[in-house]
Structures are given as C-alpha cells and as structure tokens.
Amino acid sequence: MPAFPRDELDAMVAHWLDTNRRCEEIGDWRPLADLYTEDATYGWNIGPGQDFMAVGRDEIRDLALGAEMGGLDGWAYPYQSILVDERGGEVVGFWKQVADARRPDGTPYEVAGIGGSWFRYAGNRQWSWQRDWFDLGNVTAVFLEMMKAGALSDGMKRRLERASSGEPVPGYYRRGETPVPLW
Template sequence: MPAFDRDELEEMVRRWLDANKRCEEAGDWRPMAELYTEDATYGWNVGPAQDFMAVGRSEIRDLALGSEMGGLDGWSYPYQSILIDDRNGEVVGFWKQIADGGAYEVAGIGGSWFRYGGNFQWSWQRDWFDLGNVTSLFVTMMKAGALSDGMRRRLDRAASGAPIPGYYKRGETPVPLW
C-alpha cells in the first residue's frame, strides 16, 4: 500500500465534509458518488444475518446514497472526529445521526472507514452504527408521527419481505466487508 501525501488526504477530507454538508442541506446524497472511484465499494453490516454492499460508483449512487439514504431528508451526520493515516491512505470519521434539527438523535457511535484511491476519490467505504439504537429511534419517531413519507416507504419496503437490492446474507456480499 503506497503512502499518500498528508496534504492531499486532508484536502480529500475537506472536500468530503463540504459535499456532505451540501447534500444534507439538499436532502439528496447521490451527488457524493462523484467522490468515489468507478470501481469503489461501500458496505456495512445490518445485524447478525445481513450485510449491505454497493459495488461500483453507479450502485453507490443509486443504492447506498440513493435508496438507503432516501427518507432521511432533514437528517444530518456531523463528524465529531476524523483520523487520517497517510501511510495506509485510510481515514476514519466518527459521526452522529441527528434528525429534525436536533429533535432526535441516534444514541451510540457511528462512523465511516475510508480507503483513499487517489484523484480525490475513495476506493472503498465501510460504515458502522448501532442498529438497535437506530431501530429504537425509528420506533420513537413513528409513535410521535415524525417519520417522513420517504422513511415510511423505506420501512414498508423492509417489512414487505421482498428482496432489497444491495442486501446480502451475512458473508455473501460480492466484496467482503473486511
């Protein structure tokens, strides 16, 4: 693994945070796909039996940043701390998940682990978050009538039992999480 210029990695993080803020304000994260290489992968664990994986910039745009972030308009993901490893070209960011201008917040720690691919693009991203706390918050918001129409559609989709693009049985993703 080649070492990367520290200034270049810091600039990549700055560009990422700026794009994240713009996309949060617009309620549309799909433009962030341009910050990934064409063959990048983006995945996360969804509990003991399931993982999510998007392979390639198009799937990242359509699945990870499109349908998976759909319904999260009004949510923000402020980064609390960012660690940069210029020797390995990796970045780890710790973020919060906040809804409705701070009225709701997911308890616990969320984060993203990135591998830099050069040219101000990530070659992969892996996320983690506390699924139990996310689920609990969604139930609280549901009871309060605070879920967006998009989030209700997402929950209906998940409850339908129909296959959801990008979701795989644990250990069967086209690219490993690790």
Template sequence: MPAFPRAELDQMIDRWLKENQRCEEAGDWRPLAGMYTEDATYGWNVGPGQDFMAVGREEIRDIALGQEMAGLAGWEYPYQKFVVDDRAGEVIGFWRQLAGATRPDGSRYEVAGIGGSWFRYGGNWQWSWQRDFFDFGNVSALYLEMITDNALSEGMRERIRRATSGRRLPGYFRRGQSPVPIW
C-alpha cells in the same frame, strides 16, 4: 495500500465535508458518488445475519446513496472527528445521526452511540473503499420511538414500508455472501 501525503488526505476530507454539507442541504446524497473511484465498494453490517454492499460507482450512487438514503431528507450527519493514517491512505470519520424532527420537549431525535465511516483513499480526490459502522439496535430503537410519537415524515414512512415489504432489496446479502467482503 499506498501512502499518500497527509496534506492531500486532509484536503480530501475538506472536499468530502463540503460535498456532504451540500448534499445534506439538498436532501440528495447521490452526487457524492462522484467522490468514489469507478470500482469502489461501500458496505456496512445490518445486524447478525445481513450485510449491505454496493460495488462500483453506479451502485454506490443508485443503491447506497439513493435507495438507502431515501426518506432521510432533513437528517444531518455531522462529522465529529477524523483519524488519518497517511501510511495506509485510510481515514476514519466519526459522525452523529440527527433526524430533522424534534421531540415534544424540543430535543432532536438522534441515534444513540457512535457512528462512523472507514475510508480508503484511491487518489485523484476519490475514495476506493468505504465501510460504515453504527449500532443497528440504536437505529431501530429510534425509529420505533419516532413511530410511536408519530414523528415520521412521509419519506421515512415509505422507507419503513420498503424495508418491511418482505422483498429483498438490492445491495442486501446474507452475512458473508456479499460480492466483496466487509473486511
């Protein structure tokens, strides 16, 4: 892994944050795909038996940022902190997951715990690798709370219908069988 100047990595983070904000406001994260190399990979674990992996910019656009973010319009993912390793060209960003809906007491629905993304910089203002981490149990608990409270948007309802349809969705693999490893 090549070293990169710290100032360049800091500028990449700034660009990433601005584009994230723009996409969040639009409710469409697919334009973020332009911030990945053509051969980038993006994945995460989905519990004890399943991983998600998108390989290449087009899969990242269509599956990771399209399919997987569908139904999440109004959600916010504010980054709280970044840790930068300029020797390895890697960045870890810690974020929160806040739903657009609010509870009867006025507080926002939020996934408990810490979420984050581990990026590898590929130069030219693009990530070459990303792995997300979050507590899937906390995500599931929040979705169940929102279902019980009748607080789901139609997009979220469709998201849950798609996920529980019984058909295998693109990008999902049995643990250890994705086209590239999580690690």
C-alpha cells in the same frame, strides 16, 4: 496500501465534508458518488445475519446514497472526529445521526451510540472503498420512537414499508455473501 501526502488526504477530507454538508442541505446524498472510483465498494453490516454492499459508483449512487439514504432527507450526519493515516491511505470518521424532526420537548431525535465511516483513498480526490458502522439497536429505537410520535417522514415510511415487504432489497446479502468482503 499506498502512502499519500498528508496534505492531499487533508484536502480530500475537507472536500468530502464540504460536499457532505451540501448534500445534507439539499436532502440528496447521491452527488457524493462522484467522490468514489468507478469500481469502488461501499458496505455495512445490518445485524447478525445481513450485510449491505454496493459495488461500483452507479450502485453507490443508486443504492447506498439513493435508496438507503431515502427518507433521511433533513437528517444531518455531523462528523465529531476524523483520523487520517497517510501511510495507509485511510481515513476514519466518527459521526452522529440527527433527525430534523423534534421531540415535544424540542430536542432533536438523535441516534445514540457511535456511528462512523472507514475510507480507503485512491488518489485523485476519490475513495476506493467505504465501510460504515452504527448501532442498529439505537437506530431501531429512534425509528420506533419517531413512528409512535408520528414524526417519520413520508420517505422514511416508504423505506420501512419496502424493508418489511418481504421482497428482496437490492444490495442486501446474507452475512458473509457480499460480492466483495465487508471487512
């Protein structure tokens, strides 16, 4: 793992957070793809039998940041804490998942538990990989609560229909069969 100057990594994190905030504002995360190398990978686990993996900047743009974030326009992912390892060129960020929809009592729908991203820096203001984690049980609980309250966006309804169609979903693999290792 290459070492990087701490100032360079701190500048990358600031650039990432700024770009992430702008993407949240426009409801489109695809511009974040420019912050990955051409051959970067981005993946996460989806439960005991399934993983997601996007390989290359185009798949990251189209699948991870496009299709997978589809329906989450209006959601915010505020980072709560960020840890930087300049010796290993790695960054870990802990974030929340907060919907723009509100409960009848006025509080926002928010995924409980801890979510986060682990990044490997490649230099030149780009990540070479990203791995995410989140509490799937809490995500499911919030989506079900929103569904029962009629608070799901049309995009989220389409995304859930796609997931439950029985058709293969690009980027989804049986556990342990991703094109590159998840961990």
